[in-house]
Amino acid sequence: MKLLRVITLNFNTTLLHGKTKGKTFLGETTTPIFQVNAFSHESPEKLERVFNNKAPGYAYSRIGNPTITAFENKIAELEHGIGAVACSSGMAAITMTLLNILFSGDEVIAASGLFGGTIDLFGDLSPFGITTRFVNHISVENIEPLITDKTKAVFGELIGNPALDIVDIEKVSAYLHEKGIPLIIDSTTATPYLVNPLDHGADIVVHSSSKYINGSGTAISGIIADSGKFNWSAERYPSFSGYEKFGRFAFLSKLRNGIWRNIGACLSPFNAYLNSIGLETLGLRMEKACNTAKQLAEFFESVDGVTVNYPGLPSSPYYELANKYLGGKGGAILTIRTGSKENAYKLINALQIPLIATNIGDVRTLVIHPYSTIYAHANHEQKVNAGVFEDTIRISVGIEDAEDLIGDFKQAIDKTRSEN
Numbered sequence: 400m401k402l403l404r405v406i407t408l409n410f411n412t413t414l415l416h417g418k419t420k421g422k423t424f425l426g427e428t429t430t431p432i433f434q435v436n437a438f439s440h441e442s443p444e445k446l447e448r449v450f451n452n453k454a455p456g457y458a459y460s461r462i463g464n465p466t467i468t469a470f471e472n473k474i475a476e477l478e479h480g481i482g483a484v485a486c487s488s489g490m491a492a493i494t495m496t497l498l499n500i501l502f503s504g505d506e507v508i509a510a511s512g513l514f515g516g517t518i519d520l521f522g523d524l525s526p527f528g529i530t531t532r533f534v535n536h537i538s539v540e541n542i543e544p545l546i547t548d549k550t551k552a553v554f555g556e557l558i559g560n561p562a563l564d565i566v567d568i569e570k571v572s573a574y575l576h577e578k579g580i581p582l583i584i585d586s587t588t589a590t591p592y593l594v595n596p597l598d599h600g601a602d603i604v605v606h607s608s609s610k611y612i613n614g615s616g617t618a619i620s621g622i623i624a625d626s627g628k629f630n631w632s633a634e635r636y637p638s639f640s641g642y643e644k645f646g647r648f649a650f651l652s653k654l655r656n657g658i659w660r661n662i663g664a665c666l667s668p669f670n671a672y673l674n675s676i677g678l679e680t681l682g683l684r685m686e687k688a689c690n691t692a693k694q695l696a697e698f699f700e701s702v703d704g705v706t707v708n709y710p711g712l713p714s715s716p717y718y719e720l721a722n723k724y725l726g727g728k729g730g731a732i733l734t735i736r737t738g739s740k741e742n743a744y745k746l747i748n749a750l751q752i753p754l755i756a757t758n759i760g761d762v763r764t765l766v767i768h769p770y771s772t773i774y775a776h777a778n779h780e781q782k783v784n785a786g787v788f789e790d791t792i793r794i795s796v797g798i799e800d801a802e803d804l805i806g807d808f809k810q811a812i813d814k815t816r817s818e819n
């Protein structure tokens with residue numbers, strides 16, 4: 400295998416030819432699907448070494464599989480991490496990350512405008528003695544009053560889904576590191592194409608790779624990447640006792656040898672394969688979807704009676720942060736308010752192109768009424784903080800031609816107007 404060491408590669412080239420291209424067996428151009436449970440070895444001694452991580456190799460696909468490794472290595476490289484661990488879903492990735500760190504009695508600070516499933520998860524952790532304190536946006540000002548000796552992690556989404564707020568991760572992580580607290584960032588909606596949170600001070604980055612990384616909505620999965628920079632001292636993080644000898648690999652070693660392996664939230668090789676294929680076009684898809692999202696947002700700004708929330712618009716309070724972290728882009732999700740639930744439903748019903756579905760990051764444009772679906776469980780305050788009102792529609796912009804999408808929204812708005 401040729402290694403490209405001499406030149407620094409840009410995003411799309413790294414995706415296809417980066418140093419983690421993977422081992423080839425017969426010169427295959429992508430890692431094939433190793434759809435097997437177990438790997439046999441020539442002697443019990445060899446299996447013992449592989450099983451106990453004393454020799455490279457594979458023993459059982461819950462613990463490791465070449466197709467999954469290829470996907471993990473690619474994400475680790477793209478996110479500038481020291482390693483990555485793939486999981487059966489984005490929720491599993493978040494759960495495994497939190498359980499790898501937290502102990503009964505610990506506290507977490509999280510944003511209340513997070514993905515609904517993550518908010519519910521924090522509730523599920525409470526019977527295990529883990530308390531979550533919510534702030535309406537992750538900022539130094541908001542988290543400072545809530546920090547105690549028991550605060551062991553801060554969790555935020557780089558671009559909140561569906562709040563579409565942006566965390567100033569450099570400021571927040573610098574503040575947290577003085578206190579010995581890690582910053583965990585869910586970067587699903589930002590993707591490694593727009594930003595590498597680990598380069599800006601985040602300690603762990605998680606993704607629901609079901610979304611943009613997969614790209615076509617063909618597999619549920621999640622992934623965790625580690626910067627290797629946080630000091631998991633057993634004094635503050637007692638469950639890390641015994642893992643300190645792994646140095647910067649302490650978090651990943653503990654995860655792989657403990658909760659992740661034993662809970663069994665592993666990714667299937669077939670889904671890892673679908674993700675690796677989808678990943679190859681991440682740059683192209685994001686470029687297109689972000690440009691279209693911006694055009695669509697500008698179109699909505701020109702429509703009377705519709706308000707739009709999109710961090711890539713100068714009218715957004717997060718415009719500066721979008722420029723700072725997302726290279727002048729605003730991501731591929733926007734929300735609009737239509738005046739009433741009735742208007743929102745009429746508009747959704749009048750659309751001809753977008754699919755009505757609870758997902759994001761598909762090549763197809765998707766719309767949803769979050770208030771009655773993904774945010775139905777949230778309380779009033781959480782809904783307000785997430786920008787989810789009765790008249791809100793969330794649009795996950797796909798890669799269709801922008802003029803077709805704008806045309807469709809235009810005809811749908813005109814149609815609902817003529818009916819009113």
Ligand SMILES: *Cc1c(COP(=O)(O)O)cnc(C)c1O
Nearest residue numbers: 488489490514560587607609620
């Ligand atoms: C979808 C999503 C999740 C959950 O991921 P699953 O793959 O559905 O389990 C977590 N965070 C964000 C921001 C998401 O959009």
